[in-house]
Amino acid sequence: MMRVFAVAEISSGELDPVSIELLNLANAIKGDGSAEAVVIGSDISAHAEELSKHADKVWKIEDSSLEHYNPELYVDVLVQLFSKEKPDVVLVANSSRGAEYAPLLAVKLNTPIVTDIVGLDLSNGVKATRYIFQGKLLVDVFVKEAESYVFTVRQGVFKDECSAQGEVVDSGIKPSAKAKREFVRIVEPEAGEVDISQADIVVSVGRGIDDVSNIELAEELAEALGGVVAGSRPVIDSGWLPKDRQVGISGKTVKPKLYLALGISGAFQHIMGMKDSELIIAVNKDPEAPIFGVAQYGIVGDIFEVVPALVEKLREIKG
Amino acid sequence: MTLKIIVLAKHAADPESEIRVSADGKGVDEKGLVFDINDWDRYAIEEAIRIKEQHGGEVIVVGVGYADDTLRKCLAMGADRAIKIPIDTGMDSYLTAKAVKEAIADEGFDLILTGLMSQDYNNALVGAMLAGMLGIPFSTAVTSISVEDDKIRVVRELEGGYGEENILPLPALLTVQSGINEPRYVSIMGIKRAKTKELKEISVDAGEGMIQVDKVYVPPVEKAELIEGSPDEIAEKLIGILKDRGLI
Numbered sequence: 001m002m003r004v005f006a007v008a009e010i011s012s013g014e015l016d017p018v019s020i021e022l023l024n025l026a027n028a029i030k031g032d033g034s035a036e037a038v039v040i041g042s043d044i045s046a047h048a049e050e051l052s053k054h055a056d057k058v059w060k061i062e063d064s065s066l067e068h069y070n071p072e073l074y075v076d077v078l079v080q081l082f083s084k085e086k087p088d089v090v091l092v093a094n095s096s097r098g099a100e101y102a103p104l105l106a107v108k109l110n111t112p113i114v115t116d117i118v119g120l121d122l123s124n125g126v127k128a129t130r131y132i133f134q135g136k137l138l139v140d141v142f143v144k145e146a147e148s149y150v151f152t153v154r155q156g157v158f159k160d161e162c163s164a165q166g167e168v169v170d171s172g173i174k175p176s177a178k179a180k181r182e183f184v185r186i187v188e189p190e191a192g193e194v195d196i197s198q199a200d201i202v203v204s205v206g207r208g209i210d211d212v213s214n215i216e217l218a219e220e221l222a223e224a225l226g227g228v229v230a231g232s233r234p235v236i237d238s239g240w241l242p243k244d245r246q247v248g249i250s251g252k253t254v255k256p257k258l259y260l261a262l263g264i265s266g267a268f269q270h271i272m273g274m275k276d277s278e279l280i281i282a283v284n285k286d287p288e289a290p291i292f293g294v295a296q297y298g299i300v301g302d303i304f305e306v307v308p309a310l311v312e313k314l315r316e317i318k319g
Numbered sequence: 320m321t322l323k324i325i326v327l328a329k330h331a332a333d334p335e336s337e338i339r340v341s342a343d344g345k346g347v348d349e350k351g352l353v354f355d356i357n358d359w360d361r362y363a364i365e366e367a368i369r370i371k372e373q374h375g376g377e378v379i380v381v382g383v384g385y386a387d388d389t390l391r392k393c394l395a396m397g398a399d400r401a402i403k404i405p406i407d408t409g410m411d412s413y414l415t416a417k418a419v420k421e422a423i424a425d426e427g428f429d430l431i432l433t434g435l436m437s438q439d440y441n442n443a444l445v446g447a448m449l450a451g452m453l454g455i456p457f458s459t460a461v462t463s464i465s466v467e468d469d470k471i472r473v474v475r476e477l478e479g480g481y482g483e484e485n486i487l488p489l490p491a492l493l494t495v496q497s498g499i500n501e502p503r504y505v506s507i508m509g510i511k512r513a514k515t516k517e518l519k520e521i522s523v524d525a526g527e528g529m530i531q532v533d534k535v536y537v538p539p540v541e542k543a544e545l546i547e548g549s550p551d552e553i554a555e556k557l558i559g560i561l562k563d564r565g566l567i
Contacts, residue, residue: 011477011478069483071447071457072456095478096459096460096475096476096477096478097477099443099459100447100458100459100460100475101447103443103444103447103448103451104447104448104450104451104457106448106451107448107451107452108451112413112529112530113413113444113448113529114530115442115443115444116441116442116443127533130441131441131538132410132439132440132441132535133332133334133338133347133438133439133440133441134334134438134441135538136334136338136537136538137338137340137347137535137536137537137538138535138536138537138538139410139532139533139534139535139536140532140533140534140536141410141530141531141532141533142530142531142532142533143529143530144527144528144529144530144531179456180455180456180487180488181456181457181458181485181486181487181491182485182486182487183483183484183485184472184484184485184486185483185484186477186481186482186483186484187474187481187482187483187484188481189479189480189481190480201566207335225561225566225567233497233498234497236498237497237498238498239501243480244480246480249478249479250476250477250478250479250480251479251480252479252480253479257564257566258561258564258566265334265335279560279564279566280543281557281560282543286335288338288537290538290540292540292542292543293538293540293541293542293543294543295543296543296544297543297544297545297546297557297560298542298543298544298545298546299545299546299547299553300545300547301550301553302550305550306550306553306554308550309550309551309553309554310553310554310557310558312554313551313554313555313558314558314567317558317567
């Protein structure tokens with residue numbers, strides 16, 4: 001009987017919806033086994049109740065020392081639980097936290113790990129599917145036969161919900177030692193002059209803008225459309241736009257009426273920040289750019305030819 | 320205090336170059352690929368050199384597989400010496416971490432820095448696994464580092480623009496997020512100086528791997544409706560779409 005464990009994701013004291021997605025996957029692969037949730041923190045009874053609607057069992061690991069996430073403490077308590085409960089599969093969110101502690105968990109449990117998976121097939125050996133080259137290709141990998149496996153799971157993939165009515169169990173587990181790494185504080189985002197998440201029209205630039213001097217072109221287009229300029233990670237990393245203009249998982253999520261993506265290839269981390277925009281138009285010289293998979297309209301071409309032509313026509317209309 | 324810093328740097332294919340599935344369907348066609356230092360590792364080596372410039376010490380750069388060009392680049396940027404581990408670990412991060420652990424067993428260090436992930440396979444595993452194997456504290460996706468006596472204070476990136484500040488005792492390992500600094504260009508003097516620096520090979524047996532590639536393929540995606548024509552025609556069509564939607 002297969003036991004699939006999903007470790008819930010807690011962010012700022014809240015249960016992250018990706019936790020339910022982990023359980024959706026757990027339920028889909030458990031066969032006649034069980035989908036079990038683990039929730040770690042200091043005040044987690046409500047989260048455990050919520051998780052029990054999607055799991056056959058919920059394990060609570062509650063202690064005041066677990067109020068703030070710490071990879072050493074998370075792995076400490078998980079190793080204690082798993083050495084008793086013997087999971088076949090452990091699912092962790094591929095979040096900033098999950099992607100950090102899951103590799104340590106795999107090392108401590110001496111199990112294989114595959115990260116950021118979008119598919120898992122247990123019908124003939126263990127086969128996981130994930131993206132490589134920032135979304136350009138997919139790979140199926142066979143994982144070495146082992147007593148258990150750890151996977152980190154990409155958010156937004158396993159949406160088909162399963163309902164259950166599981167019992168909540170207090171594990172009684174506490175960290176066995178103090179962590180070497182010390183949590184100091186959460187650092188708040190810096191507020192900028194413009195909140196791009198409130199704009200109706202966002203003109204967003206990526207690596208294809210080539211140079212800081214070309215940002216002006218995007219500004220002209222944004223002005224002609226009555227929108228704001230934003231950017232993808234490489235543009236922010238280069239210091240061409242301030243951090244508060246970054247669209248993506250680690251920046252802002254935007255849902256404007258129009259999102260114009262100029263020279264953005266469309267890494268997953270960017271797409272998650274703009275895919276729910278009402279209309280997405282992308283201009284990129286690479287026809288294989290993943291951005292064309294989320295855009296309604298695509299232009300395979302040179303932004304330095306298309307954008308000036310568009311600006312000129314918009315100015316003509318305005319007169 | 321002076322620090323002995325080990326940097327892991329990968330020589331990796333640029334995802335912006337021509338990425339095609341290889342003939343056997345189990346890898347990527349080398350033709351059309353452009354290789355360079357993994358972008359995240361470029362920030363890691365820069366950060367290590369900056370720490371050395373400020374606090375003194377030594378920077379040793381370690382590469383697994385065919386890494387010569389990247390190791391020389393790091394030496395030209397300012398690393399003191401390089402270690403090459405001639406073993407092809409493919410997509411298996413466990414093997415890479417294991418190989419590095421074996422190769423640096425006699426080195427001793429205060430800090431290990433590497434990129435958050437590689438730009439080719441995007442596993443984001445080697446750093447955290449190596450920290451686990453070495454039993455040292457670590458933080459991933461770090462966006463700032465300051466050295467304070469025998470410990471370091473870092474901020475790591477969370478979602479939504481948030482960060483998390485940690486203090487770690489040394490020795491420790493950090494994986495670096497892109498944008499943490501502005502990496503320097505390689506100077507002619509740097510390249511000259513690099514020629515006199517040590518590049519040592521250390522062969523190790525990393526043992527058996529954890530994964531095997533079944534197949535590599537192009538993702539099936541529903542593509543956008545393409546707008547074609549001259550720039551003027553494209554602009555005209557776009558104006559039409561925007562008008563229909565009441566956006567202008």
